[in-house]
Amino acid sequence: MNKIILGRYIPGKSFLHRLDPRSKLVLSFLFILIIFFANNWRTYILLGIFTFFCILLSKISLGFFLKGVRPLIWLILFTVVLQIFFTRGGPTYWQFGPLSITHFGLVNGGYVFCRFVLIIFMSTLLTLTTSPLEIADALENLMLPLKKFKVPVYEISLMISIALRFVPTLMDETEKIMNAQRARGVNFGEGGLIKQLKAIVPLLIPLFVGAFNRAEDLATAMEARGYRGGEGRTKYRFHAWHKNDTLSCIIFGLLAAILLFLRSW
């Protein structure tokens, strides 16, 4: 489980760590959106420099980002190869039946590669510098307008934060049950597909039952402490919009403007 870097959080005190999660979430989303507007080398170099600048700002070593790309590298290469072989146009360098390597193909392949890497770098940057709870808070805040459409925003955000809080607890329990079942002779991850699936049953059922009991205990404890739904509650956690957030929005605006300019130049 430790191999997955996507979705992990590294505590720190850098400029990016201190940004309001709302601005981070929205800006990373918008950044991914404008990546699709880039259409020539100048624009990609601009975005690349910007991303690199952000990574430097986060004070997290580049290794983490490369690790983030690693699980997806085969998917990326597969897409790039398809682009190279099946895009026609410009001078042809090599041809065999329906497959051909053309100038356009190579360029497009390069663009697709850049796009993938930039998107992964940016989303990794978001999760590495923002704790899951901050993301949940930001989501709640951004979903608030949906309350008008009768979306239970408070309930959804409470569910997300309880789910996040119980992830480590349930992981521990899974580990415990697995070891207990191993001690009784269950082999996990061995044999054919059917056998492996069957081995999961003695793990899954106790885990489910445990989760039900936990849920009941938790609900009782919450009720005893006066929880009666989202209405009329105050919030202890609080995020303030700072000067830095405005600054990052301005920088992003500039970036988008330059990008649009370079695009048609």
Place this chain on the structure above:
Amino acid sequence: MQNVIEISDLSFRYPQQTDDLFAHIDLTVGKGEWVALIGHNGSGKSTIARLIDGLLVPNKGTIKVCGLQVNEKNVWQVRKKVGMVFQNPDNQFVGANVEEDVAFGLENQGIARSQMQLRVKKALKKVSMWEFAKHEPANLSGGQKQRVALAGIIAMKPEILILDEATSMLDPEGKKDVIQIIQELNQQENFTVISITHDIDEAALAGRVVVLNDGKILQDATPKKVFSRGEKLLSVGLDVPFSEKLKTALKKEGIQVPENYLTKKGMVDWLCQYVSKK
């Protein structure tokens, strides 16, 4: 002494049961008292706690908390007055970290944020967990989590503190810590404490012990009186305190021991006297 809890003619049975868990129980608890509720498994101790807090509804009889009758209309008022700490430290931790968990009850009451910060800090200092304020539950021991649960209740400033086997999953060290905090709350801040426990030594610290057996109150007296029943307690599925056990063992050796119940300190004093007389 003013009564904070008045239970009269209480009967209760769970829907799937055919027999009453208990019938026609009367019990009053005065302000500032520390009452230990003991009894074997399934004697209905936890159920009484849940009835007081309005988490369960009685079949018959009335419960009054601070003059308010526990019913659908008053239940949220009652829950402001009653704070409950449950058995499993992990399953009652709502917040993502320590300070947020302590603030949870205050959030529910709609208390302003500045006020909340003050109260959370004060409550965490009281249980000496303030330096852990930013820690996540996964990084805390069971005893620490239980102290946080207590802080969450203290911050809400209830009048009655109910501990539903709150120390049963802790190691001896954690147990001692939690009991000491409860003792301070009871003696210095005049909290009314109802502790439900299997730990006889914990019950011996209370001012009053109520023994539940088969849906009836078997005895309601000071620990001294209850524990002087000695061996007879074993027959209702309960244990006796260590000093009682020591007395029984000495009796077997043919030594004349006093009949009345002695605390640990009393036992030490008596032993010193006994040895010096020889």
